[in-house]
Amino acid sequence: MFFSFSSKSDENNIKFYSEDNGILSIMYHRFNEHKYPSTNINMEVFKKHLEIVKNSKYNFLNPNEFDSKFKTSKSEKEVLITIDDAFESFYNEAWPYLRDNKIPFILFVSTEPVGNKGYMTWDQIREIDAVDFSLIGHHSHSHEYLIEETEENFILDIETANKIFKQELNYIPSLFSYPFGEYSKFMRDYISQNFEYAFGQHSGVIDLNKNKFELPRFPINEKYGELKRFKSIINYYPLEYKSLSPSEKQLTINDNPPNFKVEFFKEQKNLSNITCYSNEGDQWDKSKTNLSNQILTIEFREPFKPRRGRINCSLNDNGKWRWFGVQFPIKKN
Known part of the structure; x- marks a missing residue:
């Protein structure tokens, strides 16, 4: 079966040098799960990361304001916290700290593993969805290497997740995160027809000229979350291009x-x-x-x-x- 989509991925691009100070997006996965160092962060280190942001005088961006902030040139850089996969360790370790300090974030959820061992439940996800400083994002159904699937199976995976989100949350999230940060032109074009924004896992700082469906994030884990490196990352600005x-x-x-x-x-x-x-x-x-x-x-x-x-x-x-x-x-x- 052949699918063809006209991409909306360039419709937003202003295409003039904006001197935008940008949105710096940071990606986390697991918390205090040390047997998974490539996706884990020590909770005490995570707290220090948040303190570094605060001490640098950068504001945390409420993802509910992402659309309006993306479309304008920012005179002050803001920091966006994103969490992928909805692991149970996020709920047990990081969520209480973020909740008590009202630090905003996006939680990208893959629907298939929800409720399985090591993952959050839908009740827990709904608890997070209920606060005004969080946003639930779409992270596919299976979280497989979707770039290796047929176009038909890729669409089926997204549509399966859509049905579950609609059943469990009464809506389909408008922000998407590509599993493993991988996407083809076909995938990006499909996502551009069905979501408002999409995030990858390539590093960089978001500015209003960036493609809405190829937004960068800095992945953070035990190796790349070292404090000296994190302080450097936080002080990066967009390198805009046409x-x-x-x-x-x-x-x-x-x-x-x-x-x-x-x-x-x-x-x-x-x-x-x-x-x-x-x-x-x-x-x-x-x-x-x-x-x-x-x-x-x-x-x-x-x-x-x-x-x-x-x-x-x-x-x-x-x-x-x-x-x-x-x-x-x-x-x-």
């Missing part, structure tokens, strides 16, 4: 490495200070970049290896550090 290609983020043998190009705005300064790192060949190294007429290209050393290729670019803009990242799921041969 366009980024390729539009298709899933790479095949025929387009790996990709023809990577980023077009910046003519008003942007200090672009010669951009430094990029990429992990082609499964080896992180400084990228060979070229900047000409506000367009950045990268000459890759070799193809990216499965499962994911990544590029991270930063810019010292007169002492203000700007950042964006890209993730490429690699299709197996």
Whole structure:
């Protein structure tokens, strides 16, 4: 069966240099589940993260205001807390602290595991949904590697979750989070027709020129939640751009490495200070970049290896550090 969708993913883009100070989104999963270090954060470290945000004089963004805040240039950066997967440890460990301190967040829920061992129940999810500083997001039904499914099965997974959300919460969440941060152009275009915004797992800071259905987040875990690194992340600002290609983020043998190009705005300064790192060949190294007429290209050393290729670019803009990242799921041969 063939499905075709016209994408709404570029309809929001203002396409002028906005000097937006942005929304910095941070992603967590488990709390005090130390046997899962790649998705876990120590609760005491999590509390210190929140204190760092407060001491940096940044406000936490209430996700119920995300739409209006996204569409305007922010004079002050705000921080958005997101939690993926609705693990029971979030409810037992982090939720009481967030509740008592009224710190806003999004909880992205995959519907299939709800109520299973190690996961929250629908009663617990409804408890969180009832407060005015939280928002429930859509994280698919199965949380499988949906990029490997057929287009029909991908749509079935989303529609199955929709029915369950409607049954349990009486509505379908309008914000989506791609499982594992992976998506193809088909997936993104489908999501753009059925949701208001969608988040990946590539690093960067949200500004009003970013694609509404490819929003970046900084993933945090035991390794990448170290306090010195977190303090650096919190002080990043958007590195705005006019366009980024390729539009298709899933790479095949025929387009790996990709023809990577980023077009910046003519008003942007200090672009010669951009430094990029990429992990082609499964080896992180400084990228060979070229900047000409506000367009950045990268000459890759070799193809990216499965499962994911990544590029991270930063810019010292007169002492203000700007950042964006890209993730490429690699299709197996």
